[in-house]
Amino acid sequence: xxxxxxxxxxxxxxxxxxxxxxxxxxxxxxxxxxxxxxxxxxxxxxxxxxxxxxxxxxxxxxxxxxxxxxxxxxxxxxxxxxxxxxxxxxxxxxxxxxxxxxxxxxxxxxxxxxxxxxxxxxxxxxxxxxxxxxxxxxxxxxxxxxxxxxxxxxxxxxxxxxxxxxxxxxxxxxxxxxxxxxxxxxxxxxxxxxxxxxxxxxxxxxxxxxxxxxxxxxxxxxxxxxxxxxxxxxxxxxxxxxxxxxxxxxxxxxxxxxxxxxxxxxxxxxxxxxxxxxxxxxxxxxxxxxxxxxxxxxxxxxxxxxxxxxxxxxxxxxxxxxxxxxxxxxxxxxxxxxxxxxxxxxxxxxxxxxxxxxxxxxxxxxxxxxxxxxxxxxxxxxxxxxxxxxxxxxxxxxxxxxxxxxxxxxxxxxxxxxxxxxxxxxxxxxxxx
Amino acid sequence: xxxxxxxxxxxxxxxxxxxxxxxxxxxxxxxxxxxxxxxxxxxxxxxxxxxxxxxxxxxxxxxxxxxxxxxxxxxxxxxxxxxxxxxxxxxxxxxxxxxxxxxxxxxxxxxxxxxxxxxxxxxxxxxxxxxxxxxxxxxxxxxxxxxxxxxxxxxxxxxxxxxxxxxxxxxxxxxxxxxxxxxxxxxxxxxxxxxxxxxxxxxxxxxxxxxxxxxxxxxxxxxxxxxxxxxxxxxxxxxxxxxxxxxxxxxxxxxxxxxxxxxxxxxxxxxxxxxxxxxxxxxxxxxxxxxxxxxxxxxxxxxxxxxxxxxxxxxxxxxxxxxxxxxxxxxxxxxxxxxxxxxxxxxxxxxxxxxxxxxxxxxxxxxxxxxxxxxxxxxxxxxxxxxxxxxxxxxxxxxxxxxxxxxxxxxxxxxxxxxxxxxxxxxxxxxxx
Numbered sequence: 034x035x036x037x038x039x040x041x042x043x044x045x046x047x048x049x050x051x052x053x054x055x056x057x058x059x060x061x062x063x064x065x066x067x068x069x070x071x072x073x074x075x076x077x078x079x080x081x082x083x084x085x086x087x088x089x090x091x092x093x094x095x096x097x098x099x100x101x102x103x104x105x106x107x108x109x110x111x112x113x114x115x116x117x118x119x120x121x122x123x124x125x126x127x128x129x130x131x132x133x134x135x136x137x138x139x140x141x142x143x144x145x146x147x148x149x150x151x152x153x154x155x156x157x158x159x160x161x162x163x164x165x166x167x168x169x170x171x172x173x174x175x176x177x178x179x180x181x182x183x184x185x186x187x188x189x190x191x192x193x194x195x196x197x198x199x200x201x202x203x204x205x206x207x208x209x210x211x212x213x214x215x216x217x218x219x220x221x222x223x224x225x226x227x228x229x230x231x232x233x234x235x236x237x238x239x240x241x242x243x244x245x246x247x248x249x250x251x252x253x254x255x256x257x258x259x260x261x262x263x264x265x266x267x268x269x270x271x272x273x274x275x276x277x278x279x280x281x282x283x284x285x286x287x288x289x290x291x292x293x294x295x296x297x298x299x300x301x302x303x304x305x306x307x308x309x310x311x312x313x314x315x316x317x318x319x320x321x322x323x324x325x326x327x328x329x330x331x332x333x334x335x336x337x338x339x340x341x342x343x344x345x346x347x348x349x350x351x352x353x354x355x356x357x358x359x360x361x362x363x364x365x366x367x368x369x370x371x372x373x374x375x376x377x378x379x380x381x382x383x384x385x386x387x388x389x390x391x392x393x394x395x396x397x398x399x400x401x402x403x404x405x406x407x408x409x410x411x412x413x414x415x416x417x418x419x420x421x422x423x424x425x426x427x428x429x430x431x432x433x434x435x436x437x438x439x440x441x442x443x444x445x446x447x448x449x450x451x452x453x454x455x456x457x458x459x460x461x462x463x464x465x466x
Numbered sequence: 467x468x469x470x471x472x473x474x475x476x477x478x479x480x481x482x483x484x485x486x487x488x489x490x491x492x493x494x495x496x497x498x499x500x501x502x503x504x505x506x507x508x509x510x511x512x513x514x515x516x517x518x519x520x521x522x523x524x525x526x527x528x529x530x531x532x533x534x535x536x537x538x539x540x541x542x543x544x545x546x547x548x549x550x551x552x553x554x555x556x557x558x559x560x561x562x563x564x565x566x567x568x569x570x571x572x573x574x575x576x577x578x579x580x581x582x583x584x585x586x587x588x589x590x591x592x593x594x595x596x597x598x599x600x601x602x603x604x605x606x607x608x609x610x611x612x613x614x615x616x617x618x619x620x621x622x623x624x625x626x627x628x629x630x631x632x633x634x635x636x637x638x639x640x641x642x643x644x645x646x647x648x649x650x651x652x653x654x655x656x657x658x659x660x661x662x663x664x665x666x667x668x669x670x671x672x673x674x675x676x677x678x679x680x681x682x683x684x685x686x687x688x689x690x691x692x693x694x695x696x697x698x699x700x701x702x703x704x705x706x707x708x709x710x711x712x713x714x715x716x717x718x719x720x721x722x723x724x725x726x727x728x729x730x731x732x733x734x735x736x737x738x739x740x741x742x743x744x745x746x747x748x749x750x751x752x753x754x755x756x757x758x759x760x761x762x763x764x765x766x767x768x769x770x771x772x773x774x775x776x777x778x779x780x781x782x783x784x785x786x787x788x789x790x791x792x793x794x795x796x797x798x799x800x801x802x803x804x805x806x807x808x809x810x811x812x813x814x815x816x817x818x819x820x821x822x823x824x825x826x827x828x829x830x831x832x833x834x835x836x837x838x839x840x841x842x843x844x845x846x847x848x849x850x851x852x853x854x855x856x857x858x859x860x861x862x863x864x865x866x867x868x869x870x871x872x873x874x875x876x877x878x879x880x881x882x883x884x885x886x887x888x889x890x891x892x893x894x895x896x897x898x899x
Binding site: 068072203204 | 469470471473474477500501502503504505506508509510512513514632634635636637638
């Protein structure tokens, strides 16, 4: 194999054969191809794209690079993957709801970096909670409770880990074929027999428009098919942060309140839509209406909350958090966010809010940064909401008042207020299965 | 400066400011940006191109990275650059002809790699010949003879040396902006006040069509202008190897025969066209007709050959080679190349011929390969020439008979013979100044 010739082929928009793709990636993983050749190859893929079967081959190479987890076929497991957003705590409500409806959910989740938070970080704000379980323990909890959420071990899809780290520093993250292989390899290797994808679209997401989102969805579905995994895609609006809280402990509190029956419109719509598809894919319900009814029932009856309690207990967390969220870490200071103008909210720079919260350690600057689980913000206004001058539109929770004031200013500047009335936005843009 | 943000900008086809371009390249040269980020950046440039002023800035950074040679303004120096071809020995005839017409020619030349030969390698087949002269000696010889041809010292344009090595292994060589900065920085730093470019176009060149050639010419001319260097571009056909010989000593012999008055049609047309522009740019002649007459005169009178003799003597070579080319190294074996079919030559894969000759060490596989100066081939047929079955169409000269037989087969396979009559091709496609 001649590495330069293969880079050249991709550079000129030609298709690589299955063998060529394997040779290139394997040689890289065996350190026979240096980082700079892989970097040029990734940028060529970014610019020229890949055919569906090239993406399938890349996904296969990723999967085969490490260990695979599998579950009994009869479990008909379903996982959910989100392409990432600010305030995205949906998994933490979705998993217990789906489990209460009889679905088996093996979730391997990630940590937050930059402007987006991570499900693991949020869960770890619960005193004692552990995410580093063995595969055996993971399976036991799923069998008992119906779901478990753990961290990815080093030996699942190591190829993606290594290539992702290189993509991150070579501006090749936002490539649809590379995103597809990265998502799908992990979700297939972790043993999800079905998958619901929450594909975020909008200014706050890395997919800015529906056209690109549809291309990505098609690649995801076709790649799943190749590995006998059924995939549903929900296209959701990512122009406002999700829910009313951003920050680790604050979001756990919000999740528990939701499971206890509190109405939070955007969370409600997204969680129920995703849960519906999980139920349909795992064949625990036959129609959308039936699934919707099941979901309402398990929330109303407290069965979903009970699943949450059991899950926390088995992962060594303090289950009393389900009755008294105030045992979660609390910040010393609460700074009110006061509107400076009247009008309607036209846009929210969610990414900027995410980065602003990194300053009070609610998120991570680098992989090694220490989180302050209690820090975060309450943000009660969405696009289209009316705001009055001097109205309190939210709160910053922090332990460092000076950093908190700075975060507050950046959050305020993230709202674009219009004098004209602005229409509220739809949460769900489209769904396909 | 954030390296990823700058790669991203170029990746998305945006223009980098002068400061951004400088920051990126300087950080790389200071080892603050790793090779893989430069590799991704180069591939982004390959795919998205660069605006003219970005190319000018890159050229400036290249030039400023090392030492510059300069000549008295009154010398009005001219150099020639060829974008590379098989059998391209033109410099070796062109420089003494131009010098005999009064032109001052400071040539800093390269070595061959892969399928193309290098002027320095050819000259070094002359017993005793030296190309590693000091700047002082270089200037002295130009003052005395009118021209000198030496190797590039390490301290001229080191930035291009380093980036070129990376381009070579990341499939980013054939990028018009990168080619422009690479050529122009060297030709400006070596002190050429004017420049004639022999831009090869065709299947055997890396520029395959006239449209791309015109884009490159425009970039070259505009970049020259920025640094007060006047540039003329001659677009020449690179579908057949140049002249009748390929191989180091064989080509020196052919050059001397040409300077002694032998007619070799393609060499004659290209050399005279390039020489004409050198004379016009340096203002030693006023019109094309006047320049053409000057050239014919210095060949006929033996003045050009005399310049050659003087040049060889001053660079420590054996000047008797000008009277008796047989003192050049001779190969042990001469294998006749016999045509297997009758017809007209439709195409010649010059690149394949170049690689075939690497097998008998007439060219280099890697930078470190040792050359056999005596090895090479005599190839007397051009596109459009008639060939009879069993006719001897050339000769392979080699010291290793087995490798030679293999080279011979590859050369034969490089000719595509048609049963229908094929038109001869033009040597010069176009010229601009």
